[in-house]
Amino acid sequence: MSDGIDPNSTQRALSSVVQKIATAARSVGRSPSDVELIAVTKTFAATKILPALEAGHRVFGENRVQESLHKWPELKEQFSNLELHLIGPLQTNKVRDAVELFDSIQTVDRMKLARKLADEMTARDKHLKLFIQINTGSEPQKTGVLPAEADDFIASCRRDFEFDITGLMCIPPFEEEALPHFSLLKDIAERNGICGLSMGMSSDYEVAVRAGATHVRVGSAIFGARG
Ligand SMILES: *Cc1c(COP(=O)(O)O)cnc(C)c1O
Numbered sequence: 001m002s003d004g005i006d007p008n009s010t011q012r013a014l015s016s017v018v019q020k021i022a023t024a025a026r027s028v029g030r031s032p033s034d035v036e037l038i039a040v041t042k043t044f045a046a047t048k049i050l051p052a053l054e055a056g057h058r059v060f061g062e063n064r065v066q067e068s069l070h071k072w073p074e075l076k077e078q079f080s081n082l083e084l085h086l087i088g089p090l091q092t093n094k095v096r097d098a099v100e101l102f103d104s105i106q107t108v109d110r111m112k113l114a115r116k117l118a119d120e121m122t123a124r125d126k127h128l129k130l131f132i133q134i135n136t137g138s139e140p141q142k143t144g145v146l147p148a149e150a151d152d153f154i155a156s157c158r159r160d161f162e163f164d165i166t167g168l169m170c171i172p173p174f175e176e177e178a179l180p181h182f183s184l185l186k187d188i189a190e191r192n193g194i195c196g197l198s199m200g201m202s203s204d205y206e207v208a209v210r211a212g213a214t215h216v217r218v219g220s221a222i223f224g225a226r227g
Contacts, residue, residue: 007051013222014039014052017205021216024209035209038085038198040219043226046071052222053079061106061217063088065098072101085129087169087198087217089143092116104129106169106198109144111156118161129166131198131215132157134188136181137173144170150188167196167214178204182211 022032038061041049049060049071058081062068065086076082085104092113098105099120108114108130121127132154135144145153150168157163168189172181182199189197200208202221209216220226 007054010048010051010223011055013224014055014057017218017221020206021209024206028210030209030212035213036215038087038215038217039222040087040201040217041071041223042067042088042219044223046075048223049075059083059085061085061087061219065090065094065101068101069097085215085217095120099124099126099128102128104131104166106131106167107133107143108157108163109133109135109153111153111160114157114161114163118163127164130157130163131167131169131196132165133169133171134185136170136184137176139173142171147184147188151192154192154194165192165194165196167198168194169198169215171201172199172204179207179211182208182213186212 018037021035021037025032025035036059038059039052039057040061042063053075062084072084084102085106086098086102087106090098090105090107090113095116105117105128108117109132133144134150135142135146138146154165157165168185170181170185172178185197185199196214197212198215198217200213200216202218205216205218
């Protein structure tokens with residue numbers, strides 16, 4: 001136990017999160033299978049991720065391309081059917097690597113990035129799941145499309161790049177109650193005919209599931225505190 005990793009504790013935490021998602025879903029008449037749990041592994045080494053993989057979990061999220069390139073190619077060789085989501089900001093000079101490694105990009109938020117993604121996906125004939133990130137709190141320092149610009153941005157992505165948009169994603173302001181942000185995201189999705197909602201993290205994923213999340217992104221509740 002010199003590295004401080006107890007595989008059983010990760011597996012227990014994972015199954016507890018899975019159960020809480022199921023309970024939250026059923027409480028509002030939803031099916032637990034309609035909610036995808038993205039286990040967020042940023043900052044955690046492969047040794048820490050292995051217990052989740054060995055327990056059969058296959059859907060993971062990372063926020064940095066560079067860090068992901070260091071750990072996931074090897075894990076992808078060991079475990080089949082992995083689904084990797086990029087949940088952090090994407091620079092256009094990393095798009096090629098991102099399209100190669102990831103199955104889903106959750107942070108599409110500007111036309112230049114959308115264009116680059118479209119080009120790269122076409123060149124490789126690899127079509128990723130795409131989420132548009134909405135800055136629901138209109139926070140100046142944060143990435144994501146402003147709510148007031150969301151409808152136009154979505155329409156442009158569909159028109160210019162023929163994107164089949166899987167969903168919308170948001171990260172509510174840290175200091176605010178999350179529910180109004182989840183509701184806003186849902187409103188924008190519904191009026192644009194988008195089904196996916198990536199919302200909810202360790203502190204509020206049950207709230208998010210009750211509010212309609214189809215994808216929750218949970219890190220510390222499964223893997224423990226980040227260093
Ligand atoms: C880190 C991160 C998460 C997970 O956060 P936890 O609080 O550890 O569950 C979810 N979404 C994004 C975009 C993140 O960067």
